[in-house]
Amino acid sequence: MKKLILFIVATLTLVACSKQPRLEDECLYSKSKTQFCFWSPVAEQMELRIYGDSETPEAQTFALKKDKYNFWHQTVKGDLAGKFYTIRSRQNGEWAEEAPGIFAKAVSVNGTRAAIIDMSRTNPDGWTDDKRPAMTDPTDIVVYETHLRDFTMSVNSGIQNKGKFIALTENGTKTPEGLSSGIDHLKELGITHLQILPMFDYGSIDETTLVLGNYNWGYDPINYNVPEGGYSVDPYDPAQRIYEAKQMIQALHQAGIRVVMDVVYNHTYNVAGCALGRVVPEYFYRLNADGSYANGSGCGNETASDHEMMRRFMVESVCYWAREYHVDGFRFDLMGIHDQETMRQIRLALDQIDPTILTYGEGWAAMSPAYPYEELAMKQFTYKMPRVGAFSDDIRNALIGSPFDHLRGFASGNPQGRQALCFGIAGGINYDEKEFGEGWSGEPMQHVSYITCHDNYCLRDRIEVSAPEETEATRIRMNKLAQTAVLVSQGMTFIYGGEELYRTKRGIDNSYQSPDSINIIPWENKQLYNDLYEYYRQMIQIRRQHKGFRLGTAELVNRHLDFLPTEQESLVAFRLKELEGIDSAKSLIVVLNGSAEPAETNIPMGEYVVLAQDGKANAEGLTTVSTMQLTVAPYSATILAEK
Numbered sequence: 264m265k266k267l268i269l270f271i272v273a274t275l276t277l278v279a280c281s282k283q284p285r286l287e288d289e290c291l292y293s294k295s296k297t298q299f300c301f302w303s304p305v306a307e308q309m310e311l312r313i314y315g316d317s318e319t320p321e322a323q324t325f326a327l328k329k330d331k332y333n334f335w336h337q338t339v340k341g342d343l344a345g346k347f348y349t350i351r352s353r354q355n356g357e358w359a360e361e362a363p364g365i366f367a368k369a370v371s372v373n374g375t376r377a378a379i380i381d382m383s384r385t386n387p388d389g390w391t392d393d394k395r396p397a398m399t400d401p402t403d404i405v406v407y408e409t410h411l412r413d414f415t416m417s418v419n420s421g422i423q424n425k426g427k428f429i430a431l432t433e434n435g436t437k438t439p440e441g442l443s444s445g446i447d448h449l450k451e452l453g454i455t456h457l458q459i460l461p462m463f464d465y466g467s468i469d470e471t472t473l474v475l476g477n478y479n480w481g482y483d484p485i486n487y488n489v490p491e492g493g494y495s496v497d498p499y500d501p502a503q504r505i506y507e508a509k510q511m512i513q514a515l516h517q518a519g520i521r522v523v524m525d526v527v528y529n530h531t532y533n534v535a536g537c538a539l540g541r542v543v544p545e546y547f548y549r550l551n552a553d554g555s556y557a558n559g560s561g562c563g564n565e566t567a568s569d570h571e572m573m574r575r576f577m578v579e580s581v582c583y584w585a586r587e588y589h590v591d592g593f594r595f596d597l598m599g600i601h602d603q604e605t606m607r608q609i610r611l612a613l614d615q616i617d618p619t620i621l622t623y624g625e626g627w628a629a630m631s632p633a634y635p636y637e638e639l640a641m642k643q644f645t646y647k648m649p650r651v652g653a654f655s656d657d658i659r660n661a662l663i664g665s666p667f668d669h670l671r672g673f674a675s676g677n678p679q680g681r682q683a684l685c686f687g688i689a690g691g692i693n694y695d696e697k698e699f700g701e702g703w704s705g706e707p708m709q710h711v712s713y714i715t716c717h718d719n720y721c722l723r724d725r726i727e728v729s730a731p732e733e734t735e736a737t738r739i740r741m742n743k744l745a746q747t748a749v750l751v752s753q754g755m756t757f758i759y760g761g762e763e764l765y766r767t768k769r770g771i772d773n774s775y776q777s778p779d780s781i782n783i784i785p786w787e788n789k790q791l792y793n794d795l796y797e798y799y800r801q802m803i804q805i806r807r808q809h810k811g812f813r814l815g816t817a818e819l820v821n822r823h824l825d826f827l828p829t830e831q832e833s834l835v836a837f838r839l840k841e842l843e844g845i846d847s848a849k850s851l852i853v854v855l856n857g858s859a860e861p862a863e864t865n866i867p868m869g870e871y872v873v874l875a876q877d878g879k880a881n882a883e884g885l886t887t888v889s890t891m892q893l894t895v896a897p898y899s900a901t902i903l904a905e906k
Contacts, residue, residue: 283332286572287579289366290348292379297343301364302572303543304333306352311337312361314347317371317378317499322349347376352542362541365576367486368583369501372471374464374486378501382587385505387513395591396519398455398619401652401708401755402690402813405803406523407454408716409760409784411462411494412478416779419786420444428462428494428507432514440790448789450518452763453803456621457515458523458594460717462508464489466532467776470498478782480717480775482596483532483562487580512589521591523621524584528568528577529600529628530560539566547573549633559600561629568601569634577605578612585616595624598653599641600632606640606648623652623711623755645691646705652755653704654711658687662745664729666719666772671729673857674745674898678832684855685826685835687712690753692817694824706817710754714745715762720772722746722762728770737859739765740878740898743798744855747875747900748835750802751812751853753820763799764788794878804882805874805902811839811846819845827866833858834895838867848872848904856895863894871903 284300291298299311309329312322327335327350349361363370367377398404412426421436421444436445443451461481468477470492481491490508492498512522534540534556539547549557549567559565567573584590593609595601606622613620626642637644642653661680664672671677673684686699690707704710715722722745726738733741742765750756761784768774768781789796806812814820823845827836839851852871856862868891872884877896879885888903895901 284330284334285579286366286576287583289364290368290377290379292344292381294342294344296338296340297379299327299337299339299348301327301335301350301542302333303335303352305354305543305546306335307356308353309335310351311339312349312351313339313343314349314376317347317376343379344381346379347371348379349376350542354544359541359544360535362538363486365538365542366488366579367538368488368587369505370464370486370489370492371501372492372499373469374466374489374492380502380505382505385502385509387506387510390509390513393513393516393589395589395617395619396455396516396521398521400813400815401621401650402753402815403807404456404621404755405454405806406456406458406711406755406757407449407452407760408458408460408757410460410480410717410782412779413782413784414760415445417783417786420784421786424496426494427496428490428504428511429496431511434514438786438789440787442789444786444789446514446518446520449520452800453807454520454758456521456523456592458525458592458757461525461527462491462494463487463524463526464491466536468493473498476779478776478778482527482775484527484530485532485537487526487528488583509588516589521621522589523592523594524590525594525596526581527596528580529566529595529597530562530564531566534564546570547576551633557633559628559630559632560597565600565628565632568605569638574605574608577601578608581609582612582616585613585620591619592621592623595622595640597628598624599626599628599639601640602634602638603640603644603647604638606651610648610650621652622650623654623709626653627656643703645703645709649705650708652709652711654713654716654757655687655691655754657683657691658712658749658752658754659714661687662714662748663722663725669729672745673833673835673855674748675726675730675741676833676857676859676898678857681832681835684748685837687754688748688752688835688837689824690817690820692753692820694821704754707753707813707815707820708755710752711757712749712752712754713757713759714749715759716757717759718773720770721759721766721768723765723767724770724772737898739792739795742795743878744857744898744900746799747802747902748855750806751900751902753812753814753824756806758799760784763796765792765795798878798880801880801882802875805880808882809846809848809851809904811842811848811851814839814845827852827864829864831858831862831864834862834864836864836866848906850905852901852903852905854893854895854901856897856899856901859897861894861896863892865892866903867891870906872906873901874904875900875902877901
């Protein structure tokens with residue numbers, strides 16, 4: 264009933280807003296005319312400036328007329344394709360600096376002016392036939408996160424268009440040793456979704472000096488609805504970056520991989536230099552009591568998703584990317600800054616396009632947002648936002664320790680995280696509240712199981728920092744164990760790109776602006792650490808072949824998952840039982856040993872295929888056993904499928 268009420272409220276809100284012009288309709292081009300539409304409730308006057316190119320100071324100026332919804336309109340006759348525009352408003356008797364509109368869809372180099380283009384001419388051949396790869400259930404998902412430069416810049420990547428959108432259109436790329444790289448590597452690995460760090464137009468990279476190789480993750484938005492020019496072969500051509508971004512998405516779809524866009528609606532690069540701050544000062548941001556900008560983002564400002572037009576902007580923006588670019592999912596940076604109602608409306612709006620489009624995010628903020636805590640999209644309120652997921656720092660901290668200290672986790676010899684690990688394996692639902700704590704996800708798909716992402720140490724570095732005295736061979740065993748726990752959990756699975764190749768960032772835990780030499784994925788490691796890579800690949804196949812590891816609903820998890828008793832704290836053992844009609848196996852058993860010594864435990868008697876054991880894995884089976892007692896090797900997992 265609660266879910267139905269939320270659905271009805273969100274639907275009525277969207278219907279009410281649909282009577283007004285759309286923010287998305289800022290610039291509607293045709294050969295005979297272009298219609299402009301901008302929102303501002305505080306402007307006394309607004310004017311539109313049309314420029315012949317991206318740099319000339321001369322402009323034609325047109326007055327805008329306001330309607331009853333506070334939208335300002337103008338229609339300019341003639342074919343304006345190839346021209347640029349800005350707007351400025353007069354407030355309190357003074358003219359603000361000009362800026363692109365807040366919903367600019369194409370821009371000049373560095374995004375200072377909006378561009379007028381024919382969007383239909385940005386479509387690659389076959390774009391109208393582009394289809395999202397099939398997806399049955401969100402828990403089937405294996406997300407692989409990467410940055411375009413990380414994935415492609417290495418001299419050993421075999422990729423020609425390094426650091427560009429079209430790097431991920433190249434097929435047949437190989438490492439110097441002849442092993443697959445690039446998009447072929449992703450297919451071989453078996454992931455379902457590629458999450459790309461921000462690819463919208465961001466402010467920290469000067470697009471006129473790309474030859475210098477400046478690096479940034481991109482969490483500093485300038486123009487939310489335009490691809491970043493630094494990833495284009497020609498950032499001076501407003502249409503080219505759009506065409507290339509679509510080419511990349513099309514190529515990934517053809518490879519059977521969906522695309523998740525990392526979106527950063529929680530703050531802007533700055534206030535004074537962004538359209539949101541120039542067009543309607545202060546409206547799009549939360550303010551403190553003293554009039555200063557609230558800073559839940561830790562970046563100097565936080566946006567106000569609870570304000571009607573900011574909420575509409577976010578809803579329309581994600582829908583625009585889903586429709587125009589065929590984006591398949593959205594990862595919300597610092598989602599805990601946004602309010603729950605906005606996230607529900609985003610989910611509802613995307614459902615009208617395609618209910619299989621993914622939504623999840625960070626269920627926290629960098630600092631305290633200026634909004635009532637109980638109404639924010641924080642992790643513990645995930646159950647209030649149906650089909651919106653949140654990253655599980657519970658399972659992360661349990662397995663490898665908190666990023667705020669250098670202590671070990673379960674996978675590296677510290678059993679204190681055992682209960683939190685079991686909570687994560689169950690998908691964060693209300694499984695056994697007395698034993699494992701109150702669940703925060705309504706369904707397992709809302710629990711994003713992961714151990715590392717772009718933030719904090721990568722897995723190799725994290726284990727080296729917390730277990731420096733161990734041998735590399737032992738640390739690799741810890742690596743495998745940690746990732747195994749994620750891949751057999753009931754939540755949605757997330758892997759940081761390059762962990763399968765034993766990447767290192769040389770001990771840097773915040774590499775947001777470190778050079779390529781720190782951030783690149785080392786493709787030479789595919790041969791050097793091929794055993795690790797093959798383990799990851801086989802574990803992904805094991806997960807995808809066995810539905811028992813991704814039951815999909817809280818009801819099924821509660822019915823089929825049993826944790827088995829063990830005598831050692833360093834052991835976690837569980838059984839997925841009575842899987843007839845669900846899985847090819849009658850049952851699945853997993854035992855995780857987070858200690859430096861072999862450990863024994865009892866299991867139900869049966870005939871089993873061994874899928875993983877002692878740091879080896881094979882989806883078709885390593886061997887068969889008939890037993891009711893297992894000996895599990897140090898820092899390893901044993902996985903059995905009952906025949």
